[in-house]
Amino acid sequence: MATIKDIANRLGIAVSTVSKGLNGASDISDDMRQLVLDTAVEMGYASKKLKAGSTRKVCILIENMDYENIDQFGYEIIMGFKLSAARRHWEVCVIPADLNMQTAEKYDTYMLKNGFSGAFLLGFSLHDDWVKQLNKTTVPTVLLDNYIPVNPHVGYVGTDSVEGISIAVEHLCSLGHKKIAFLNGSKNSMVSDERYQAFLQSMEGQGLIPEENLMEYGYYVPDCAKYHVPTFLENGATAILCASDLIASGVIAELNKRGLHVPKDISVVGFDDLPLAAQLTPPLTTIRQDRTDLGKSAFLLLDGLIHNVSVSKMLLRAKFIKRASTAAAATDTQKSPQPQRLK
């Protein structure tokens, strides 16, 4: 473990300058402070304060995810995390992360400079600069829904998508649906891949053939519905399983616009169980991710990593919430859904 003296020797500067750099004193240049911090990280320096656990401070870094009110996905996750952290007397800083932060400074340097013992990263994707650095970080780090191989300092927390998707498919099959469309989340994401595989397996498990033209990616925006719903209808879908409640809300709006009634003409299932799910017309059948528990589990995992328990993965149960947006598939004798052509 490198000491302040080692850093001073490496840089050929005074120990007092290193100390100023590490403690954020204002009487050295920004460049010198950055050099000291980067060298400290590179040499594996850990401050006495962090080592002794006297500063109990972690951060939630958040990007591409709304969290400011209870209707948004991140809100309860952050609440749950803070709740568990408070119980163990940890301070939590919630910090919106942007690309500038990530290009300005290395991840480990940022953490050392700010005295964080660990971090929970929300909404990051695998091509983010800081996520790319996680293969080698020594900072205890928890990701939501993203997996970093091998590094014992990084773990991930998420909801068991495989179980969630399979429960939804079973439910739709039990209602007689055979032509089930799947409007997935973002392409090139671990969770979307898992859900896609789970959808294929569940359909096959039910003796159904998943059809290429009934599977699309919706990038978690309601607006995607207008591109994909028409194709699904042309290909005979009687039910649409969506990767989020927001997507599902867009799908229902698009179906209504075309004169189709949910669930009489076509069934719709969401994912997440955001508060809005119960407010939609009709109230949405969905797969619940317990966001408060996700936050609590993320803190538990981070606390474990800080104490050298290398958990790589912690998955929560998905819970099926039956509401009014799903019903029996129209039988062959009934008229199959005939959408109005939009002008």
Added chain:
Amino acid sequence: MATIKDIANRLGIAVSTVSKGLNGASDISDDMRQLVLDTAVEMGYASKKLKAGSTRKVCILIENMDYENIDQFGYEIIMGFKLSAARRHWEVCVIPADLNMQTAEKYDTYMLKNGFSGAFLLGFSLHDDWVKQLNKTTVPTVLLDNYIPVNPHVGYVGTDSVEGISIAVEHLCSLGHKKIAFLNGSKNSMVSDERYQAFLQSMEGQGLIPEENLMEYGYYVPDCAKYHVPTFLENGATAILCASDLIASGVIAELNKRGLHVPKDISVVGFDDLPLAAQLTPPLTTIRQDRTDLGKSAFLLLDGLIHNVSVSKMLLRAKFIKRASTAAAATDTQKSPQPQRLK
């Protein structure tokens, strides 16, 4: 939630008799006590003591697993669990489970009768009576290496076998091995299935073809080596990956008996990193399962389930431990291993 009175009404007996049954009083018959307990469980009765959390008592039920000294797989798992439990002031009872216990009484009844708020099950297999009842249990329960679908009261803890196997295969490939044999654990177990799939994927990921006659099940006993090592050798294996250190110890003994030298003639990799792994000749290259951390994580998970955080899965990192039982594969110009025929 059923009350003592509800149970008395259902059975047509006095409240005082129900109370005696629930509290283990000796002045009612065994049959009556059992009837009271079974009815209480069936009606979803939870005693006030358990509800109020005033008894903080959980159990470790253990079957088919040695745990009495540090050389055995279960020892550190139990230590880790007890350590975490003690820190939160929970009492832990370690109870060897046998088939009689399981046929004598339902799982939930046993837990209620003994005042356990939850249980950690070690070494059970999916065909055990009590495990079959876990689909419907309301007792917070953690399993090692076994997965129960859907039930939010049951979770599992284990080591990331997929990562472990893939690290081992990569290591052997980097040493030039192409004919890698895999001596797996017990058939029809979730972990063995996962490891088998991981082996196939890792081999294919390295551009190698996994061969049917180089993959067998060894049921975690060293003695299995004498059945499978000869076949592996006949089929040209230059390395044997084993699902446990115990299997690997048997494999090394069998190879030695046939005049083959590990690792010059053939490389051997274990799994677990039991204390014996470092004591073997040669010291065994293996994949470490951190058993203390498994125990700690199991307690964390159980604590979560008791507080209604439905974690379904918690996986620990596998860690590669390089010792002396692996070396470069003999090149084509060198003599390939020629085992002596045993009389």
